[in-house]
Amino acid sequence: MPNYTAKLSFWGVRGSTPTADPATWRYGGNTPCLELVAPDGTQFILDCGTGLRMLGNRWTEEAGEKPVHAHIFVTHYHWDHIQGIPFFSPLYSSQNRFHFYSFRSEFLGRDSLKQAFETQMAHPYFPVDLSAMSAAREFSEVIGNDQFEINGTRITTRWLNHPQGCLGFRFETPAGTIVYATDNEPGVAKLDSSLRELADGADIFINDAQYSPEQLATTRKGWGHSSWLEGVKIAREVRARNLVLFHHDPDSNDKMVDNMLRSARQEFNSVWAAAEGMVMSLGENRVDLVIPAVRAGLRREAHFRAKVCGYTEEGRPFQEETVIRDLTLQGALIYLSHSPKLQSELQVMMESPGCEGQPHSSLRLRGYVVRLEPRPEKDQTAVGVVFTE
Numbered sequence: 001m002p003n004y005t006a007k008l009s010f011w012g013v014r015g016s017t018p019t020a021d022p023a024t025w026r027y028g029g030n031t032p033c034l035e036l037v038a039p040d041g042t043q044f045i046l047d048c049g050t051g052l053r054m055l056g057n058r059w060t061e062e063a064g065e066k067p068v069h070a071h072i073f074v075t076h077y078h079w080d081h082i083q084g085i086p087f088f089s090p091l092y093s094s095q096n097r098f099h100f101y102s103f104r105s106e107f108l109g110r111d112s113l114k115q116a117f118e119t120q121m122a123h124p125y126f127p128v129d130l131s132a133m134s135a136a137r138e139f140s141e142v143i144g145n146d147q148f149e150i151n152g153t154r155i156t157t158r159w160l161n162h163p164q165g166c167l168g169f170r171f172e173t174p175a176g177t178i179v180y181a182t183d184n185e186p187g188v189a190k191l192d193s194s195l196r197e198l199a200d201g202a203d204i205f206i207n208d209a210q211y212s213p214e215q216l217a218t219t220r221k222g223w224g225h226s227s228w229l230e231g232v233k234i235a236r237e238v239r240a241r242n243l244v245l246f247h248h249d250p251d252s253n254d255k256m257v258d259n260m261l262r263s264a265r266q267e268f269n270s271v272w273a274a275a276e277g278m279v280m281s282l283g284e285n286r287v288d289l290v291i292p293a294v295r296a297g298l299r300r301e302a303h304f305r306a307k308v309c310g311y312t313e314e315g316r317p318f319q320e321e322t323v324i325r326d327l328t329l330q331g332a333l334i335y336l337s338h339s340p341k342l343q344s345e346l347q348v349m350m351e352s353p354g355c356e357g358q359p360h361s362s363l364r365l366r367g368y369v370v371r372l373e374p375r376p377e378k379d380q381t382a383v384g385v386v387f388t389e
């Protein structure tokens, strides 16, 4: 049976500059890079931020000597969208082939992206010579109202409102439509309506959500970015099925992103905050989301009685008693008969058995749902939780 699923992986979700601050680890510190695999296996990369390095390592690990052929779309030339290129190891293998798509910048002229490559790798900015990049590279210029097809996926482009220009991309795969609209600021009527055209009816609409609505209206006005509130407004208007908040500010720690997500969810049900490692699968008229517990740390078998409080997918509060059998220093895998919403908060109260001569004590933790695995045979869901405090 043919595979009708498209897979979208988030390798970098941070805006402006990478962060290595532990307070940002849950959403991740790498700058924009997404991988889209169409149902026929065609590989697309959206933006070449620092997340691209990890994607390259994964491909090298998996493909080994097998040649890679991918189509790479670059939204614009700001550092955070091209900085991963010199560190993308598949570019240094002659068996690989890459086709780049981007617009002609008035500052770079003809073959803008090629120029950006050369400048970025010129001495003394980078030690390796461009000639070491032996993969076949092809460059295509796209403009703000292009439409073309690559192996059955239709791609549409639109200009977005951002200093020195930025393109938004719409990918219509046989499994569903993904719209990638990072780095854009609302407020220019013509471009606001372009963005709506681009996002119309999308299954997944990824939008710039760098600032809070208050910042966007005051101190960050004119900086070229958007907010969760603007994303929600557009998602509602164009009937997008899922909204993904993207391009988190380097100064937004995980709790601040949690708060933006919480506010957005009060206005629109299907909204997610982009997190490094997150994978969305699209197909059979549904979108599934997994956030692999990439940084889950050491796993230990445990046996703690626990009381768990949270909200179900439908938004109803629940309270349940369970036993935690799998614990890491950062989180736990908890089996529940309720299915909480992904990226929602859970209160977990654990009872420690106590040491000899000491009474039982309880531990109250706040967790954040990163993974749901239904276990229909037991009428349960395995819930992956990362502890936040």
Ligand SMILES: [Zn+2]
Pocket (backbone or CB within 6 Å): 015, 016, 078, 080, 081, 183, 247
């Ligand atoms: Zn950016």
Ligand SMILES: [Zn+2]
Pocket (backbone or CB within 6 Å): 076, 078, 162, 183, 224
């Ligand atoms: Zn930018």
